[in-house]
Every structure is written in structure tokens, then in C-alpha cells.
Amino acid sequence: MITGPLKSQVDALWNAFWSGGIANPLEVIEQITYLLFLRGLDAEETLAENKANATKKPMERRIFPEGSDDGGLPYAKMRWKYLTGAAPDEQFEIVDKHVFPFLRTLGGEGTSLAKHMGNARFTIPTPGLLTKVIELIADIPMDNRDTKGDLYEYMLSKIASAGQNGQFRTPRHIIELMVAMVAPTRTDVICDPACGTCGFLVEAGEYLRTHDKALFTDAEARAHFHAGMFHGHDFDNTMLRIGSMNMALHGVDGADVSYKDSLSESVAGDAEAYSLILANPPFAGSLDKETTAKDLLRVVDTKKTELLFMALFLRQLKLGGRAAVIVPDGVLFGSSKAHKAIRQMLVEEQKLDGIVKLPSGVFKPYAGVSTAILFFTRTDSGGTEDVWFYDLQADGYSLDDKRTALLAEEMLGASEALSPEDHAKNNLPDALARWGERDGAERERARTEQSFCVPREEIAAAGYDLSINRYKEVVHEAVDHRPPKEIIAELKAMEAEIAEGLEALEAML
Secondary structure (H helix, E strand, O other), X not given: OOOHHHHHHHHHHHHHHHHOOOOOHHHHHHHHHXXXXXXXXXXXXXXXXXXXXXXXXXXXXXXXXXXXXXXXXXXXXXXXXHHOOOXXXXXXXXXXXXXXXXXXXOOOOOOHHXXXXXXXXXXXXXXXXXXXXXXXXXXXXXXXXXXXXXXXXXXXXXXXXXXXXXXXXXOHHHHHHHHHHHOOOOOOOEXXXXXXXXXXXXXXHHHHHHHOOXXXXXXXXXXXXXXXXXXXXXXXXXXXXXXXXXXXXXXXXXXXXXXXXXXXXXXXXXXXXXXXXXXXXXXXXXXXHHHOOHHHHOOOOOOEHHHHHHHHHHHHEEEEEEEEEEEEOHHHHOXXXXXXXXXXXXXXXXXXXXXXXXXXXXXXXXXXXXXXXXXXXOOOOOOOOEEEEEEOOOEOEOOOOOOOEOOOHHHOOOOOOOOHHHHOOEOHHHHHHHHOOOXXXXXXXXXXXXEEEEEHHHHHHXXXXXXXXXXXXXXXXXXXXXXXXXXXXXXXXXXXXXXXXXXHHXXXX
């Protein structure tokens, strides 16, 4: 989370945008992101230059061409390192007249980045405001990818409707846990049908970079990573531009980040297209059935967006494809016919692998809704035996609106094994470790433990209720009860002592 001086700078910058006449919060975020993107491009170019100098070989690819643009400005003067030293008026002239026309030409022909950058507009109204933005971005440690995500998160928190329209960012450590649990491979085709800023897709790419070191030495795997693996859909063009730039900044050249109203359009073109779905879709309540995709209504007849998204995931997954998706608790135990139908479908027709119950404060300060992560595999032939449950009670941060870190940075997230004392503050490493044992030792765990397995037959007998509280057993403290006769004898002895005391008091009076 952003704290201290950077938070104060963002607050001051936000106020400057509003006083400067830009009242749309997403437009503010978009303008800041363009400049973050420009700085990232310059950093990438600098690395390539250093590599060329070290190896004495020509640069493989230049982002900023040699020479000048049509307006006669050398491309070298459009780079971030030049802008930061320029005077405000010169900065404004370069960004307005040269940088944005240059950005609109980026991306290979037909790529999502080219499509979205083709509409890039510079709307910062004054040189003074642009200088403030550049100063803010210059202070952001760009070598830490989480900082950029935290910047988005803090800016998105300023959108009053964030908790209603779903445009709030899933916490990075929750995304990391979900990605680690499904463990993407180099052959996966990954989709987020409500991608926002592409946080899930970015993390999946980072996971592969860390866990598959040989990926980029294989020409076929490398080509798939850049131009076939990642697919993100959203119906907000601003978020799509931000998402496209986010993917490019994280080294994915040709991600498919495209406009699609996932619930209102036919999924025929995407049917059985993906091997892995990662998502935290918006749950806005009910949709008009007239505008809802008919092929989704054939899976589940409802107006509830959370159930329609579940139907969408099942239609988009290939056979054998798997999903990790965040759902509101109502999906787990809702009593409507549609709720029960979706749960029965997951348990009986597909393979429901596990459920992680999340603390209700995970999405604060945006929303306090109770949620869970569903893990399932599309089989169309059943396969559910025992469903693994985990009651995640602590995620490393306070569960109030401040979301203060409770442990040192290196002890947050899911990667670091923790002591029992620290586990009480961060359950993520334990959840990941126990997930790996769900087909083994976890099946022997008692229902009083934090994680356990429940047989399919028991879930079916419970009306396909998937709430962990339905199956969890509470440990009651053992209490030593004394025999009634002993207690009565003690009370009589006390009564006799009191009577004697009263008699002695009367004698004295």
C-alpha cells in the first residue's frame, strides 16, 4: 500500500487535476499511466543500449528510432531522461506535439497495444500540472512492479463508485496466491474476462518468468508467450488502454486485451478457447435478460451477474481447463434455483477442486463483502471426489480500512514459510502448502482444523451447500464439572458459616 510522502504527492496531484478541469478519475489515471509507460519504454531502451555496449553488438530492437519525427524533433528528446530535465514549457510542447503522436504509432500491426494506443490523447491542460505529474512519476521506484500496481490501487480507491462498478484492484498478494495455486504452464492459454488493468495476466506472466527459466530459450514457447497466451476482455476502453500498457511494461508484446461485454455478447467465438481462467469479475447485481447473452442463459436461467459469470467461465474453458475465480459468498449458499443449479453443475458435472474462504476485510476500503476463491476444472463428466476447504482468516494485513501490513515485507505473500506466531497474521503460505496436499494428507485432517476435505456425497446431501461453516466443526473447551453433591455440601458449609457470623454479630450488639 502507498504510504507517506508518495501518498501525499498523489493526493496533491489528484487535487491539481481536479482544479485543472479534469474531473473524470479514470482520465486522471490514464494520463498518469501514459507517462509511466513512457518512462518504462525509456528504461527498456536503456537496458538494450547497455547490453549492446557490453556485447559490442548492434541493438536488436530500437523503441526510439534514430533521427527525428515529422515535426523535426529528435526521438532522443522524447525519452523520459530528457523530459525530466526540461523546463515546463518545453516539456509540455514535447509531450503534446511529439510524444503522444509517437505513442500512437507503437505496437505491431493488428496488436491490442497498437489499437488502444491509436486513441491515446493528451489531456493535461497546463505545463505546471504536467511538471507535477513528471515529478511524481520520477519518484516511483520503477524496478518494483508492485509499486506501479499500488499506485493504481490508491488512485482507483478515489473513485467513489469503485465498490459498485467493480473497478477496484484485487490485492496483489491475493492474485499471487491464486496464480501460484493454479501454477500456469508455458502451454496454457489464459483469459480474464473482466481484466481491468490486467493484474491477473501480469502475475501469470511473472510466475512463468520465475518458474520456467527455459521458456524464452524455446522459440515456439517464447512466441506463444508474447502472442497467444494472454487474453483480457473488458468493456471500459480506458481500462483496456491501461491494461495494454501494463502488459507491455511487463514485457508481453502481443497480449490480446480487447473490448468485450462478456455477459451481453455471445461467447460462441470464445467457447472452449482457454485452458486457464483467472478472474475477479464485477458483481453488480442483476442484468436485464433482454441484453444478456442467450447462450449463457441456456446454462443458467438468471439475471444475477455472479451466476452468469460462472456460466461464462464454464463455456470458455477447454475440456481439462481450470479456473481460479473470486465469487461473493452468496454463490456458495444462495437458495435460489439458479444458485443451486450452478453449484450442482460444479460438483456433479465438473470437478470442483477447492474453496478458499477469504476474510471479509480483504477488499477494504472499497467494499466489505465476504468472498471466496473457487477452484474448478472443466470435465463435463464429473470427477469431484473430495472438495478441499481452507478458512483463510488472515492475509498479512489489518482487516480494517487502513489495511496496515502486520509483518515485514519479506514475510507477506504466499512464498515465505512462517512460524506459528506469524502464521496467525498471514495464512497465505500455509494455504498454498496445504493445497498441494489436498489429494493426500489433507484428506485426513479433522473438521476442526483450518483446512479439511469434504466428500462429494456429503455435499450433495447438504443440497450442494458450499459454505465452509456448513462443514466446519468448532472445538469446545473441556470444562471440569464437579459432582453436584460436592457443590451442595460446599454451599451448605458456607451457609452455616454465614449463620454463625450473624449470631456472633448479634451477640456483640
